[in-house]
Amino acid sequence: MTGCRVSVDTVLFRLGLARLQVLLLRRLRPPFAGWSSLPGGLLHPREELQAAAVRILRQRAGLDDVYLEQLFTFGDPARDPRGRVITVAHIALVPPATPLPAGDASWTPLHALPRLAFDHRRIVDYALQRLRGKIEYSPVGFRLLPEEFTLTEVQEAYEAVLGRVLDKRNFRKKLLSLKVLRPLGRARKVGAHRPARLYRFEESRWEGVRDKGNVFVF
Amino acid sequence: MTGCRVSVDTVLFRLGLARLQVLLLRRLRPPFAGWSSLPGGLLHPREELQAAAVRILRQRAGLDDVYLEQLFTFGDPARDPRGRVITVAHIALVPPATPLPAGDASWTPLHALPRLAFDHRRIVDYALQRLRGKIEYSPVGFRLLPEEFTLTEVQEAYEAVLGRVLDKRNFRKKLLSLKVLRPLGRARKVGAHRPARLYRFEESRWEGVRDKGNVFVF
DNA sequence: GGAGTAAGTGTGACGTTGACACGAACTCCC
DNA sequence: GGGAGTTCGTGTCAACGTCACACTTACTCC
Numbered sequence: 305m306t307g308c309r310v311s312v313d314t315v316l317f318r319l320g321l322a323r324l325q326v327l328l329l330r331r332l333r334p335p336f337a338g339w340s341s342l343p344g345g346l347l348h349p350r351e352e353l354q355a356a357a358v359r360i361l362r363q364r365a366g367l368d369d370v371y372l373e374q375l376f377t378f379g380d381p382a383r384d385p386r387g388r389v390i391t392v393a394h395i396a397l398v399p400p401a402t403p404l405p406a407g408d409a410s411w412t413p414l415h416a417l418p419r420l421a422f423d424h425r426r427i428v429d430y431a432l433q434r435l436r437g438k439i440e441y442s443p444v445g446f447r448l449l450p451e452e453f454t455l456t457e458v459q460e461a462y463e464a465v466l467g468r469v470l471d472k473r474n475f476r477k478k479l480l481s482l483k484v485l486r487p488l489g490r491a492r493k494v495g496a497h498r499p500a501r502l503y504r505f506e507e508s509r510w511e512g513v514r515d516k517g518n519v520f521v522f
Numbered sequence: 523m524t525g526c527r528v529s530v531d532t533v534l535f536r537l538g539l540a541r542l543q544v545l546l547l548r549r550l551r552p553p554f555a556g557w558s559s560l561p562g563g564l565l566h567p568r569e570e571l572q573a574a575a576v577r578i579l580r581q582r583a584g585l586d587d588v589y590l591e592q593l594f595t596f597g598d599p600a601r602d603p604r605g606r607v608i609t610v611a612h613i614a615l616v617p618p619a620t621p622l623p624a625g626d627a628s629w630t631p632l633h634a635l636p637r638l639a640f641d642h643r644r645i646v647d648y649a650l651q652r653l654r655g656k657i658e659y660s661p662v663g664f665r666l667l668p669e670e671f672t673l674t675e676v677q678e679a680y681e682a683v684l685g686r687v688l689d690k691r692n693f694r695k696k697l698l699s700l701k702v703l704r705p706l707g708r709a710r711k712v713g714a715h716r717p718a719r720l721y722r723f724e725e726s727r728w729e730g731v732r733d734k735g736n737v738f739v740f
Numbered sequence: 741g742g743a744g745t746a747a748g749t750g751t752g753a754c755g756t757t758g759a760c761a762c763g764a765a766c767t768c769c770c
Numbered sequence: 771g772g773g774a775g776t777t778c779g780t781g782t783c784a785a786c787g788t789c790a791c792a793c794t795t796a797c798t799c800c
Contacts, residue, residue, distance in 0.1 A: 307527035310608060351599065352599065377571060379565070379570055381567075388568070392608075
């Protein structure tokens with residue numbers, strides 16, 4: 305068969321300690337043995353691209369049910385020293401408490417990335433850029449949160465992604481005005497201070513928001 | 523070599539008669555003989571993705587020096603009846619006067635597309651959606667215009683892409699306030715009416731605009 | 741009951757958006 | 771040479787969104 309190999313790599317983000325983290329694997333074999341890399345693998349012959357990303361995340365990180373979207377296809381003929389492999393990169397988002405199986409996978413803060421194998425650094429950089437753009441006009445940010453969350457948690461998520469601090473009152477005012485959160489009437493008791501009210505994101509209320517040109521720009 | 527074939531397809535837009543048009547080729551051979559399709563072809567073994575798109579546009583449409591960006595990679599295992607081919611779709615923009623070589627290529631208005639081969643209709647739809655989004659926060663719109671243009675031409679370009687009419691005074695006020703156009707001090711004399719002043723887009727003035735959060739939303 | 745901590749809340753200044761109508765400049769024709 | 775026809779080019783005002791900014795509330799722990 306003529307053609308070249310096609311792989312799928314995923315930049316998997318989560319929030320940890322109010323910082324954005326990505327999942328990295330430690331490579332055991334050459335090339336780049338001992339380096340860190342994104343979870344990825346070759347596309348199977350009759351497999352959808354996104355299905356491949358899902359399969360690989362399950363195999364390599366024991367994860368199920370993650371939010372996934374295609375990012376970009378990297379095709380530099382020299383990106384893999386073993387021969388040509390083009391890779392379809394994806395972005396994935398998971399909530400903070402996502403467990404990891406033991407093994408060679410670890411969450412790494414984005415501001416302290418080690419050297420990455422192949423062109424994976426470029427892929428991560430591009431993924432962050434895209435995530436920053438997208439979080440402002442789409443509700444993907446909630447994929448980084450648990451189902452029930454406080455407003456402070458939402459703000460921390462936005463701050464972690466955007467890399468800047470936001471004004472508390474303005475953030476809450478804007479977010480609530482979009483009418484996409486449903487207050488649960490309950491509160492989370494945590495520590496020695498006033499409990500925070502819990503909310504849930506209502507996917508179904510999103511459509512009208514986008515149609516009106518409203519958006520998560522804070 | 524294990525792997526599947528990889529092709530590159532391009533949705534090439536231009537403006538014609540104040541409408542958005544795409545370049546279509548007529549297929550001569552099966553599958554889909556007689557149908558229209560996007561210009562595309564197989565990736566060469568040591569070729570960059572974007573270089574392949576450039577080569578194909580040159581070969582199939584005689585075009586050089588077009589604006590190109592990657593759109594999305596379509597990987598449905600059944601998208602080509604001959605066997606698996608994943609395709610890296612691109613968007614290209616050219617100014618209105620772009621000549622076409624004779625042959626099987628033709629400009630087709632977007633609102634009157636014929637049936638397209640493979641999944642090319644889906645690709646065109648997605649390309650339009652992306653172009654509409656992108657024109658509002660990046661100056662790609664100017665790639666659809668000649669180097670020197672009038673404000674009315676810019677407005678027509680935005681109206682054609684966005685598919686809605688815009689207010690003339692508000693459009694001009696906003697566009698000029700971004701300070702990315704350089705007035706040429708000359709005018710284009712055309713027909714029996716007041717001549718229109720000519721402008722040029724200044725790439726170098728764009729950075730500051732984006733940094734300030736300004737944008738081409740009209 | 742006092743200290744400590746995060747949650748929750750409103751106002752006013754400023755800038756942006758959006759609706760809206762008419763004179764200016766040119767050509768062509770008579 | 772003047773009138774008809776056509777597109778170019780321009781300003782104001784009201785409504786709305788954004789941004790800066792500080793204190794009280796609710797709870798726990800000692």
